[in-house]
Amino acid sequence: MTNLPDTMFAVVQTHDGYSGTATGPTLETASDWLAEAEVPLPSPGPGQVLIQLRTASVNPSDIHFIKGEYGQPRVKGTAAGFEGCGDVVATGAGAEALQGQRVAFVAAGAGAWAEYVVAQAQMCIPLRPDISDEDGAAQIVNPLTAMAMVDIARDVGDAFVVSAATSQLGKLMCSLGRDLGLKPIALVRRADTVDTLISLGAAEVLVTGDPDAARQFADISANLKPRVFLDAVADQLSEQIFCAMPNGARWVCYGKLSSELPKLTQMGQLIFMSKQIEGFWLTRWMMETPPADQLRVVAEVQARFADGRWKTDISERLTLRDVVQGLADALKKSDGKVIITP
Ligand SMILES: NC(=O)c1ccc[n+]([C@@H]2O[C@H](COP(=O)([O-])OP(=O)(O)OC[C@H]3O[C@@H](n4cnc5c(N)ncnc54)[C@H](OP(=O)(O)O)[C@@H]3O)[C@@H](O)[C@H]2O)c1
Structure with a gap:
């Protein structure tokens, strides 16, 4: 040196x-x-x-x-x-x-x-x-996670749910979902962020503090049939959202923004409705994804930042x-x- x-x-x-x-x-x-x-x-x-x-x-x-x-x-x-x-x-x-x-x-x-x-x-x-x-x-942690997780959603349907949608990662996933022709359903804490999320690409936005949020979600779920819940909050409302999703739904927990520990209330959903609860960690994705696939994702990430689709x-x-x-x-x-x- x-x-x-x-x-x-x-x-x-x-x-x-x-x-x-x-x-x-x-x-x-x-x-x-x-x-x-x-x-x-x-x-x-x-x-x-x-x-x-x-x-x-x-x-x-x-x-x-x-x-x-x-x-x-x-x-x-x-x-x-x-x-x-x-x-x-x-x-x-x-x-x-x-x-x-x-x-x-x-x-x-x-x-x-x-x-x-x-x-x-x-x-x-x-x-x-x-x-x-x-x-x-x-350029790495959130963008690669967004690409990897929207890929999980894309494989199994049109609509997917994103919690903490005002986070940097939530915003990246909503706009990427929209660009891919998918329907992101965004969960936010602050009502004043609804318009921003719609303009970024969310098909629906729910405010989690609304006492009626779980019922509103059930209606949206019946209509759009999201199969994947990309969840960074993991509180009791997350569990209710998961329970209101259709057969075969996957609750992908990738963050723990809330300190509340959720309780599972309907074990039959795992048994009879083939639902799954799983985790996602970028570190594991990087270890398991072939280098050529990672390079393609990295090139797409930089292209999206360079032309302003992401910031x-x-x-x-x-x-x-x-x-x-x-x-x-x-x-x-x-x-x-x-x-x-x-
Ligand atoms: N597993 C992985 O590999 C991986 C990779 C990247 C990121 N992550 C996770 O992804 C999440 C988002 O990361 P980020 O960098 O995008 O975050 P960020 O931009 O720093 O934003 C976090 C936002 O989440 C919202 N929030 C905070 N506490 C909350 C709570 N208790 N309930 C609901 N919303 C809450 C807040 O927005 P409002 O004030 O607007 O509500 C906050 O601005 C984090 O949990 C992070 O650890 C995981």
Whole structure:
């Protein structure tokens, strides 16, 4: 490595392992989980690259993770943050082809909220010049998940249900569904977002706080017959929605935005109506999907961002040095991603 500093500024985790709680991706005070630190510059091993950060995004998975509530353990003293965009400034053996490229990346063991990040070369996607750094910061986790999950829905019918539809991922799935000639049924918390969801492509929008929401959904379900429920909330209303779906329906749980644990109330639906409850995790999709198929999906994702069919809505921008102080407040704003810059 030449012309690189020996140390870097990073927002690091202050806990190890798992917490055993399930409180959801909300923060009262970021300093309960994070601290500022000057740490040694990491060094890329075989198959890895060192990236100088341009932008990182804050996803719900980052918050689950720093609180010890995600599918992998924390390591105290290492940087937080999974996803971002930056320039490859050094490479390990076998990753030389990425030297000098601007890439979107996912840092497998976290580490994106730092001036420099090590990532596996396989988890880096060279970016087209017409993709902005801010779109580049949210180019992998949500867009690939949207493509993979709408594919699940497309295989089994015209209509599908999306909860937390105002999330970045929900919006991507509604517009993709519309573009593919499908009928997304969107569930939202805020009534003032209904028109936005319709304009993005939802065929129907239900406000979950409406006392009549479950009955309204039953009517929509009888009419549109959605077979797949792509659910990031997973609360009791989700269970009611699943119960009101037709024979063979699949409840695909991919997030846990609500801290409420739903109860199953109608086991006969699994037995007699061939319904299924399952999970989706992008990490598993990436391990199981052949590289050629992943490349096709990545090319389509970049094309959609480049021509404006998809965009990253941004609610707040923080520098790395603002994160510990400002992240909790920044996350209280709806309708967009918090973007971190060095
Ligand atoms: N399994 C996977 O591989 C995978 C991959 C990517 C993302 N995800 C999951 O997908 C979900 C969305 O991610 P994102 O990055 O698109 O999120 P995001 O843009 O940060 O948006 C989250 C939105 O969800 C809504 N929300 C929050 N808490 C809620 C609750 N208790 N009930 C209903 N709605 C709630 C809020 O919108 P309002 O204020 O408008 O209600 C919030 O703005 C997250 O759960 C994330 O973990 C999973």
